[in-house]
Amino acid sequence: MASIREQFEIPGKLKTWSYALIGVGVLAFILGLVTKGIGGNEHDHNVFIGTLMYNSIFFTLICNASMFFICATTLAMGGWQVVFRRIPEAISTMVPIFGSITFVILLYIIGSHNHHIYHWLSEEAKSDPVLKGKLGFLNPTFYITWSVLTIGLWSVLGARIRKLSSEADDAITMNGEAGQSFIWRNTVSAALFIVWFALTVGSTVPWLWMMSIDAHWYSTMYSWYTFASSFVSGMSLIALWVVYLKNKGYLEYANEEHLHDIGKFMFAFSIFWTYLWFSQYMLIWYANIPEETIYFKHRVQGPYRGLFFLNIILNFVCPILILMKRGAKRNYTLITFMSVLIIFGHWVDFYQMVMGSISKEEVTLGWLDFGIAALFVGLMIFFVAKALAKKPLMPKYHPFLKESIIHHT
């Protein structure tokens, strides 16, 4: 009976990589700040802020998707995910960090009255017949209050669930009543998180943070679409960490059976994203009402045309063709490749959602975007690795752990 490696030790190479990425990111940030943020014209300034904005929102949401995954599987009484449950837990520790960064950026936009990004901040909005009617929702006070509540509660409720999970590390048996009570308390906490998640990611927050950039435009699907995009990327992020830890010789009990199921989530939610994408696009196209089609005008017929199709290729065509096969979902290399592709694909999706509205005339995708993304990836690697090293990699006495060990698809 071999003992297992429960404690993650951060490899030097991983640290180096995270420092390098953070270095590149900081450099890009400084260069961007100098050339665009301060140095450039107004348009450059907005592009700079917009780049920070969509990156921070994207990375916050995909890390928060990990907590959503934990809560959804907890509520569904899932057992299969327990052996690797600590990975999404570690990823979700990023929510307060990335959430704060996002908040600072959003606060700056509001504080500086940047009405090129949020048109509803301008003086004209008060006399615009449509916008003035929306000011009850689109106003700095509500925006800031709601954002604080959102990020705050995500962080607090998430921390509560992670703390609860630590109880499963102690060598007390989790059978019988102790186990029942543990599952019960997990369920209650997960339910609280899910409800708050539905009221934020599932509805208000994407409207407030992103949809209101096109202040006149609206689509009831917008938030669910954003959720699908961030959840499928979140699953891919979990897959990447699972594969990484497996390759380093950790997570003995996780095997291709678990990977297969994560792969199924990646596949299914790629199709789900496409379903929502199609529903939103087709209904707007079919009805052909100018105030709705205007959102797609420069995305389909203007400079964003290339990205518009790239979005569909990366996020639909590739996943359906490559992940359809059973073997693909059980193959470490292919899952790694697809995870990177899907995260990149949805990053592009967020890019066009935000920048497609801020910079309508030209696509500015370039060194700054990749640099800022590198900053977030670097920070993510650094902090997630740290969080992983803090706790055993497996909740050893979780009542469903044994189901997870013998899990087969």
Added chain:
Amino acid sequence: MHLKYESQLREPLVSGNKDYHQVSEDICRPIEVKPTKLWYVGFFIAITFLCFGVYCVYREVTYGIGQWNLNKTIGWGWDITNFVWWVGIGHAGTLISAILLLFRQGWRTGVNRAAEAMTIFAVMCAGQFPVFHMGRVWMAFFVLPYPNTRGPLWPNFNSPLLWDVFAISTYLTVSLLFWYSGLLPDFATVRDRAKTKLRKMLYGVAAFGWTGSTKHWQRHESLSLVLAGLSTPLVLSVHTIVSFDFATSVIPGWHTTIFPPYFVAGAVFSGFAMVQTLMLMLRKVFLLEDYITMGHIEAMNKVIVLTGSIVGVAYLTELFMGWYSQNKFEGYTFWYSRANLFSPYGWSYWGMMACNVISPQIFWFRKLRRNIYVTFFMSIIVNIGMWFERFVIIVTSLYRDYLPSSWSPYYSPTIWEMGFYLGTFGLFFTCFFLFAKYFPVIAIAEIKAVLKTSGENFKETVGKEEEMQPETFAHEYAHAH
């Protein structure tokens, strides 16, 4: 060593001291004994409703659509409301068999057979409404795009109404195949137990000569998986396309992009409510409490509170956008025609909200989820609420359109319009009573498959694994990779 292990914390899926033989006995019993008085009374009532429905349809076909209270403004009324309502109900069966299979929800085995049967009967009922709403029902075949002698007259492929024809007929076909292929081994069980020649022959034919050989099981398993794969997108596509009937238009209250997923969630919601209604009766009448346990009922109530809340978020999203869009027409529809309790149809909107969003929230409480009376009452409430939803969507959007001169007076259905609806209840329950009498209402073979992991008596014997340290357990049982 391969181990069938399940945590002791999970409730058994089959309670009581059952072995394989006992399972066959319990489930086949209702087929093998004479029907009870209760069955005859129920069947007779169902047939009566069906006959009245047939008479109502006869009147509509003979005298025309004027038999109903539809008018130029409210061109869709009870008929399409009922259509969408039945289609929605017809979602639970395939969701249970296909999607819950993919999610490996063991409890589906207790309810899948009856839920699938219900699905098929519900879709059959749904189909009646658009067909007879055509008015000249003898022209119904025009919707089929076959090579014809009508020259350029060809179905309009741009119309979501035509997509419906394809979506629903495909759904019915695949659901039927899925249901029937699952029935094969169980028909064989009934055949093998038969005491009379006629019975043996009839069930023998129905079982397609099933012998239970390994080869048969192998093919059966792969067929099930293929059909599950095909059904999964169908569960979503049918109600998505039904939602397109509304959402592709520019009618305020209909043209909203969230419609497709929200319709699907609503359909699952109503489907589970109907499954709950039927299952609670079935387990009581046929003494199947050991197979459809409180655990099953609780699981379905969880689905109800989940989908009810998703639908709730969608309702509020729409209502919010009705204001946020600052579009006068959307605002009028949502805030005047619907959310205003004192507008002509305000009652239906609040009825919908109360039944679908507010009342299911009681299922956050475990005690109430596991209370049979509360569950039964709630299942009826949800069925009513989902009918209101479709009525709200259709009538409150149509009755006051862009042109005030064509606004409609208050719409209430004629007795024939209502009779048609009652008739579909007759059809539904006639089919269901026949099903309950002649078919195994629970999937015998599938129950046997979960018995050794999740049966109460088997779970009691697994104590050793529960006490093991994870390392020892893994060493003993985890398969090598």
